[in-house]
Amino acid sequence: MFGFRHIKFDSMTYVIHFSNGKIVKEGRGLSFFYFAPDSSIVAIPMGSNDLPFIFNENTLDYQTVKIQGQISYKITDPKALSNTLDFTVNEAGVYKKNDMEKLNQRIINLAQTSTSSFIHELSLKDAIRSAKQIEANILEGLMASEAVKTMGIEIMGANILAVQTTPEMARALETETREKLQQQADEAIYERRNFAVEQERKIKESELNTEIAVEEKQKQIEEKRMETEVQQEENNRILREMKIVADISVESQRKQLIEQKTENDRKEAETQGYILETSLKPYKEIDWKILNALSGKQDAKNNIALAFRELAENAGKIGNLNISPDLLETILKH
Known part of the structure; x- marks a missing residue:
């Protein structure tokens, strides 16, 4: 009425009442009457x-x-903001x-x-x-x-x-990320496989080293055995050589013994021969018949034998001589 108005603000609004270009009142949550024709009200929210x-x-x-x-x-x-921006409200409290x-x-x-x-x-x-x-x-x-x-x-x-x-780039990044994750998964699988292969290699290498060590030990044992056999053979050879030397020595001594024995036997035989020759020398010139007679063995059989010998020696002077078996048997019986 007659240009006077009433306006009310809440506690979160800072109000500045200008009248004819001058600040009449200001503050938060004001409620007052004002003369509209020469008034301007600024309301700045403080929340x-x-x-x-x-x-x-x-x-x-x-x-x-x-x-x-x-x-x-x-x-x-709020006063600094009111100097920069316009927060003037109308009679209804609405910003102009x-x-x-x-x-x-x-x-x-x-x-x-x-x-x-x-x-x-x-x-x-x-x-x-x-x-x-x-x-x-x-x-x-x-x-x-x-x-x-x-x-x-x-x-x-x-x-x-x-x-x-952008959606397109997001899908591209998702694809790239997915590929990288897949690649990482593949790399993890590859690393696990490599680890398993490496472990298997280490196991096989350990087994191989063990086999090599066993082979080396067996080789050493075999070499030691061969050295032992060689040494044994060498010892046997030395023993054989020693035996041969001994046998040679024995045979040499035996040879000397045989030679000595032979020489002794020869000398003994020569001695016996000389004795015999000396003993028989007186009988050398005597007729065998006389010697036979002197032997004292005068029986019928010897005499018949001598007779036949005489006949044989004088066969060239005899023409014919017949001796029947009966005659011979009769002679032998007597």
């Missing part, structure tokens, strides 16, 4: 705000990544301009600026895994920004919810 954002950046290898997250902030100096969106966009732009240079130095794979570094860069950039300080804003935090690439 914390969570600002979601999504923006795209290019990586070092010219791939696009989508960064999604949120920034938490609150207004700490949507400068809150402008404030949010400025914060997002500052966050993107803080992120761009960092993302441009990373490859796609590194960028996807760099959420914590992106958060740190956003916080550092916003807190160091003069624009934020000028607007009277306090940055409470920044969170990166996702760093994503």
